[in-house]
Amino acid sequence: MILSVHDLKVNYGAIPGIRKIDFDVNEGEIVALIGANGAGKSTTMRAITGLLPFQGRVVYRGRDLAPMHAERNLANGLALVPEGRGILTRMTVEENLRMGGYLRRDKAQLETEIVATYERFAILGERRSGIAGFLSGGEQQILAIARALLARPKLLLLDEPSLGLAPMMTAQIFDFISEFRKQGLTVLLAEQKSKHSLAIADRAFLFSMGEVVASGAARDLAEGSLIRNTMMALV
Numbered sequence: 122m123i124l125s126v127h128d129l130k131v132n133y134g135a136i137p138g139i140r141k142i143d144f145d146v147n148e149g150e151i152v153a154l155i156g157a158n159g160a161g162k163s164t165t166m167r168a169i170t171g172l173l174p175f176q177g178r179v180v181y182r183g184r185d186l187a188p189m190h191a192e193r194n195l196a197n198g199l200a201l202v203p204e205g206r207g208i209l210t211r212m213t214v215e216e217n218l219r220m221g222g223y224l225r226r227d228k229a230q231l232e233t234e235i236v237a238t239y240e241r242f243a244i245l246g247e248r249r250s251g252i253a254g255f256l257s258g259g260e261q262q263i264l265a266i267a268r269a270l271l272a273r274p275k276l277l278l279l280d281e282p283s284l285g286l287a288p289m290m291t292a293q294i295f296d297f298i299s300e301f302r303k304q305g306l307t308v309l310l311a312e313q314k315s316k317h318s319l320a321i322a323d324r325a326f327l328f329s330m331g332e333v334v335a336s337g338a339a340r341d342l343a344e345g346s347l348i349r350n351t352m353m354a355l356v
């Protein structure tokens with residue numbers, strides 16, 4: 122098991138962000154966190170990666186993570202692609218990519234991987250000197266993911282990667298995510314659009330009002346009536 126979360130609770134001042142979240146992720150899995158707007162998916166991801174204070178336990182590779190250590194967590198392989206992508210829109214594609222590797226000491230290897238990134242994601246190669254803000258939404262999402270990969274994550278957390286994207290671009294992003302798993306990466310994926318994420322995930326946890334209300338094999342959840350009832354408006 123690469124990650125287990127016990128009794129996770131986050132408050133935004135007097136407002137409860139999440140009340141009680143429990144789930145786990147095995148090595149090599151794609152695990153989907155699904156749920157409606159405001160269910161607590163982003164809060165959970167931000168707490169795990171060290172961007173929000175939390176109560177409860179986050180155990181990553183056998184060790185309890187202290188809250189609010191984003192940089193240390195990143196160096197240890199926890200990389201978040203945040204909701205809204207977090208691209209530096211006035212900087213070039215290449216400058217954005219380099220941000221992903223800023224904590225790495227193996228700079229020569231990093232250079233090799235940046236070149237490989239341009240081959241793997243052709244659009245980034247074509248636009249490497251271009252201003253990132255001029256990329257389309259989908260291209261920016263690819264840039265955000267590629268940047269996170271350059272941190273050499275062991276667990277990649279993707280928060281709503283399909284947000285605002287056209288269906289074809291969404292399909293391409295989800296294809297990439299499936300490929301990452303084949304290469305041994307573990308992925309935690311938060312999505313309102315459960316249909317796509319359940320199609321590529323191994324297991325899923327359904328969030329509602331800051332709690333986990335259902336969990337299981339993604340295939341079962343996709344077919345189950347529970348999710349249909351709970352998420353009628355979203356599927």
Ligand SMILES: Nc1ncnc2c1ncn2[C@@H]1O[C@H](COP(=O)(O)OP(=O)(O)OP(=O)(O)O)[C@@H](O)[C@H]1O
Pocket residue numbers: 133136137138139156157158159160161162163164165204281313
């Ligand atoms: N910065 C904030 N300040 C105050 N409350 C917040 C803040 N961010 C989130 N919340 C609240 O925390 C709860 C969980 O929100 P969160 O953004 O984690 O949900 P989500 O599942 O990611 O939703 P979405 O699908 O819209 O991204 C909601 O009630 C939300 O209003």
Ligand SMILES: [Mg+2]
Pocket residue numbers: 162163164204280281
């Ligand atoms: Mg969110």
